[in-house]
Structures are given as C-alpha cells and as structure tokens.
Amino acid sequence: MVLRADRQGAAEHGHRITAAIACHVARAGCTVDELTRLLLHPDHEGGRHARNIALRSGQSRALAYIGRVWASASFAVSNTTMLESRHHTYEVLAALRDRIETTPWRGERGRTALRVLRAHLNFAEIAGGPLHHASERQTAEEAGISRTTLRVVYETVLKPRGWLRRLRVGHGREGSTWYLAEGSPDRHSIPVAQSRFRTTQYPPDLALEEWPTSETDTTADLDSTVIGRLMGYDAFARHxxxxxxxxxxxxxHARAAQTVAELAGSSSVSRATLYRTLRRLADHGLVHHSGETWALAPHALEGFGDRPPEAAPEEIVEPARGWEAVATRHGTAGVASRRKAVHAAERAAYQRALERLSEHRSKAVVIVRDGRQVVVPAPRPDEVPTAWHAPDGCVLDPVTGSAAPDWRIATDGRLILITPADQRSYDELAAAHAEARSEWECAT
Structure with a gap:
C-alpha cells in the first residue's frame, strides 16, 4: 500500500535538502561549479531535486535554479555566525544584546522596534542561539503591541536594517523561523516616501516619526533586560x-542620576518627548529629580512610586501602587489579556480551518493489484436511519422534519455532504463511489 505522490511536499522537501547542501558547500569555501557537479551527479542522492528539474524543464532551468540557491546560500553563510560551543552562543547573544542597548532607537517607531527586537532576543536566548522560532501573535504578546504595528516595524525598520531575517514562514502550529543578526543603525537605509506637500511640518525621517537631533544621534545606553521585563505590562501600552x-x-536603570541632556543621548528620546514623559513618570512617583539630575524611585521597577520628603506637594499627584494601578489610571488595563484572548480565538479558528482543509484534501490510499493501482474507498459517515430517508435521495432533518438541502443519501445508505466546494454533482459522486467500491471488491 502506497500513498499518492504529493508533488508540492516533495518539491519543498527537495529544495530544503538542496539549500542545506549549498550552505555546507559555501561554508567549505567551494564554488558554484563544484556545487553544480555535485548536485547533477547521478549517484548523489541529495541532488535528486535538481536532476528532476533538469529532466522536466531542461538543463538551463536546472542551472538557473542551482545559481539562485547558491546565491541565497552564499548570502546566508556570509551573514551568519557558526556557533562552536555553548559558551560561544552566550558570547554571540551577549554581543547582540550589547549592540541593541547601544543603538539609538529614535522616534516612536524606533522604540517600538526595540521592543520587538528585545522580544526576539528573549526567544533566541530560550532557543540557545540566534536561530529561533516565533509567530507574529507570540511576538506581539511578548512585546506588548498589536500585530498590525508588529508588521509595520518588521517591514520598515528591523528587516531593512538587517536586524531580523525570516528564513521560513510558519505554517500550522509551527511559527516562522527567524535569524537574529547585528543590524545597521543608519536611519537613511530605509527608503521613505516624501511628503506630497514637501513642507517642513513633518519630520524628514517619516519611518521614525520624530525629528532627529544632535543629542539623539549619539550612542545610546540602555538596560534592555529591564525593557524586556516591563514591556508586556498594560501600563506601557500606546495610550x-x-x-x-x-x-x-x-x-x-543603566546609569542613575542623569541630566536631561544626558538622558536625551542615552535614551535617544527628543527633549520635548523627554520632558513630557518625565513629568508623567514623576506624577506617579516613579522618578525623582534632584537639581538637574533625574533618577528612578527605589521600587520603580515593580511599579511602586513614593513621595520623597523634599518633593513639593504638587509634584507628585498620586504615587503608583503597581503597574496594574498605573494601567487602570491611564485606561489601558486589560489590553494584554484582550489581545491574548483575540489571538487565542484566531489560533482556534485557524486550527479548525486547517482541520477542515486536511479532511477535504486527505491523500487517497491505493493498493497495487496486478500492476494496477486500485483506490481504497474513503470511509463514509454512519448509515442514515430509515426514518430519515426521503424521496430522491434526500435526508429528513430529525428536528424539523423537512428535507436538509445540503445532505444526500449515497447508494450504500450513507450520508454525503454536498457543499459549494465540491466539484462534482451528487450523481457523479455516487458513480465514482460505486466504481471505487467495485474495484476494491474485485481486488480483494
């Protein structure tokens, strides 16, 4: 008994094998000509996919395919790091974390990109290397943002600058495969459409949605571990x-007692946004200022503010009592839980769709009899009780007593569901089923 060939699945599997061989050849320092000779050699099992392309479409198409695979493999090898040991993995991830913390993330979109990148770094640390798996919903929940915002950040900041590469799109229960790399902080590497009016009322860097200044162009100094720990709270939602x-x-947290000028450089936040945000944090008692310097409250990371003795009564409106209380005060409480509920419903609906698709496109099972392939009839639902029979092969609804328009009775007394997706009529289905059963009985 054999399964009917699934050409698409076989092609995808063959391409993955070919790509893996190409990466190995590229790491060994070989050339595309050597890869071509290897894949087209008749005794090399790994080159079956390339040889099939040559047989079906000609030698030139096969050579062009090998050239594309080689180009992708060469790019991947030149932009990835071989991990030699667990200690080396820790060093690579630590270097990535240091690069993230010292990169200026200017503008609202840049700061959102930092949250997404920190979420991927969390996944990479769990996976034990830059190569990791993560779905969009999983990343959005980890970063505390919506999927729409996540996709915008992927396409405008992280992927164009080389911080993230999606190696394979996820399917079913498996998330996408990502590779975390050291990106470029150059803001001019992102092509952004100019304002149609070409006026000065919009920032010149629309991807970041903020005016860059000489202060925010300096090297940043952040504690991304703290950011990764806090970004999932509702208090840090957009509103x-x-x-x-x-x-x-x-x-x-990385460096206490900073002036506004120093904070503008270390956080890459413009002065206007910095003053406004410090005022909001001070209203909760989460930050204090002494003279010209600002510092965190003793328990600010837990969301608890306090009122120092030297503070004026009007400086602190109400000390915070946890991040949930801060979120309630700003009207963002429950955002994360609602997002997770929506994602859970989407996952369930997607899984049901996959199950229906799998049932509709299940592979036919055949047996070989006297050199012929005989299709094994697919199992039918339970037989229809006699009380549900109606003239012309219809089925009576046991609740209403009327004929159910979407159901028919097959010649063997079993149910058949007729849907718009069916490509054959009831008579054609019945004839095909009778023919398959006849062949099956003759073969057995």
Missing part, C-alpha cells in the same frame, strides 16, 4: 505611559 517611558526607565 498609557508608552514606549518612551520604557526606554527612559531602561536608561536610568
């Missing part, structure tokens, strides 16, 4: 404290 408060807390 709450926001991402600006997140990076300011990360900057003050």
């Amino acid at each position: 709450g404290l926001g991402s600006a408060a997140l990076v300011i807390i990360g900057a003050l």
Whole structure:
C-alpha cells in the first residue's frame, strides 16, 4: 500500500535538502561549479531535486535554479555566525544584546522596534542561539503591541536594517523561523516616501516619526533586560505611559542620576518627548529629580512610586501602587489579556480551518493489484436511519422534519455532504463511489 505522490511536499522537501547542501558547500569555501557537479551527479542522492528539474524543464532551468540557491546560500553563510560551543552562543547573544542597548532607537517607531527586537532576543536566548522560532501573535504578546504595528516595524525598520531575517514562514502550529543578526543603525537605509506637500511640518525621517537631533544621534545606553521585563505590562501600552517611558526607565536603570541632556543621548528620546514623559513618570512617583539630575524611585521597577520628603506637594499627584494601578489610571488595563484572548480565538479558528482543509484534501490510499493501482474507498459517515430517508435521495432533518438541502443519501445508505466546494454533482459522486467500491471488491 502506497500513498499518492504529493508533488508540492516533495518539491519543498527537495529544495530544503538542496539549500542545506549549498550552505555546507559555501561554508567549505567551494564554488558554484563544484556545487553544480555535485548536485547533477547521478549517484548523489541529495541532488535528486535538481536532476528532476533538469529532466522536466531542461538543463538551463536546472542551472538557473542551482545559481539562485547558491546565491541565497552564499548570502546566508556570509551573514551568519557558526556557533562552536555553548559558551560561544552566550558570547554571540551577549554581543547582540550589547549592540541593541547601544543603538539609538529614535522616534516612536524606533522604540517600538526595540521592543520587538528585545522580544526576539528573549526567544533566541530560550532557543540557545540566534536561530529561533516565533509567530507574529507570540511576538506581539511578548512585546506588548498589536500585530498590525508588529508588521509595520518588521517591514520598515528591523528587516531593512538587517536586524531580523525570516528564513521560513510558519505554517500550522509551527511559527516562522527567524535569524537574529547585528543590524545597521543608519536611519537613511530605509527608503521613505516624501511628503506630497514637501513642507517642513513633518519630520524628514517619516519611518521614525520624530525629528532627529544632535543629542539623539549619539550612542545610546540602555538596560534592555529591564525593557524586556516591563514591556508586556498594560501600563506601557500606546495610550498609557508608552514606549518612551520604557526606554527612559531602561536608561536610568543603566546609569542613575542623569541630566536631561544626558538622558536625551542615552535614551535617544527628543527633549520635548523627554520632558513630557518625565513629568508623567514623576506624577506617579516613579522618578525623582534632584537639581538637574533625574533618577528612578527605589521600587520603580515593580511599579511602586513614593513621595520623597523634599518633593513639593504638587509634584507628585498620586504615587503608583503597581503597574496594574498605573494601567487602570491611564485606561489601558486589560489590553494584554484582550489581545491574548483575540489571538487565542484566531489560533482556534485557524486550527479548525486547517482541520477542515486536511479532511477535504486527505491523500487517497491505493493498493497495487496486478500492476494496477486500485483506490481504497474513503470511509463514509454512519448509515442514515430509515426514518430519515426521503424521496430522491434526500435526508429528513430529525428536528424539523423537512428535507436538509445540503445532505444526500449515497447508494450504500450513507450520508454525503454536498457543499459549494465540491466539484462534482451528487450523481457523479455516487458513480465514482460505486466504481471505487467495485474495484476494491474485485481486488480483494
């Protein structure tokens, strides 16, 4: 008994094998000509996919395919790091974390990109290397943002600058395969459409949605671990404290007692946004200023503010009592739980769709009899009780007593569901079933 060939699945499997061989050849320092000779050699099992292309479409198409695979493999090998040991893995991830913490993340979109990148770094640390798996919903929940915002950040910041590469799109229960790399902080590497009016009322860097200044162009100094720990709270949602408060807390935790000018450089936040956000944090008692310097409250990372003795009564409106209380005060409480509920419903609906698709496109099972392939009839639902029979092969609804338009009775007395997706009529289905059963009985 054999399964009917699944050409698409076989092609995808063959391509993955070919790509893996190409990467190995590229790492060994060989050339595309050597890869071509290897794949087209008749005794090499790994080159079956390339040889099938040559047989079906000609030698030139096969050579062009090998050239494309080689180009992708060469790019991947030149932009990835071979991990020699667990200690080396820790060093690579630590270097990535240091690069993330010292890169200026200017503008609202830049700060959102920092949250997404920190989420992927969390996944990479769990996976034990830059190569990791993560779905969009999983990343959005980890970063505390919506999927729409996540996709925008992927396409405008992280992927164009080389911080993230999606190696394979996820399917079913498996998330996408990502590779975390050291990106470029150059803001001019992102092509952004100019304003149609070409006026000066919009920032020149629309991808970041903020005016860059000489202060925010300097090297940043953040504690991304703190950012990764706090970014999932509702208090840091878009309509709450926001991402600006997140990076300011990360900057003050990395280095306490900073002036506004120093904070503008270490957090890459413009002065206007910095003053506004510090005022909001001070209202909760999460930050204090002494003279010209600002510092975090003793328990600010837990969301608890306090009122120092030297503070004026009007400086602190109400000390915070946890991040949930801060979220409630800003009207963002429950955002994360609602997002997770929506994602859970989407996952369930997607899984049901996959199950229906799998049932509709299940592989036919055949047996070989006297050199012929005989299709094994697919199992039918339970037989229809006699009381449900109606003239012309219809089925009576046991609740209403009327004929159910979507159901028919097959010649063997079993149910057949007729849907718009069916490509054959009831008579054709019945004839095909009778023919398959006849062949099956003759073969057995």
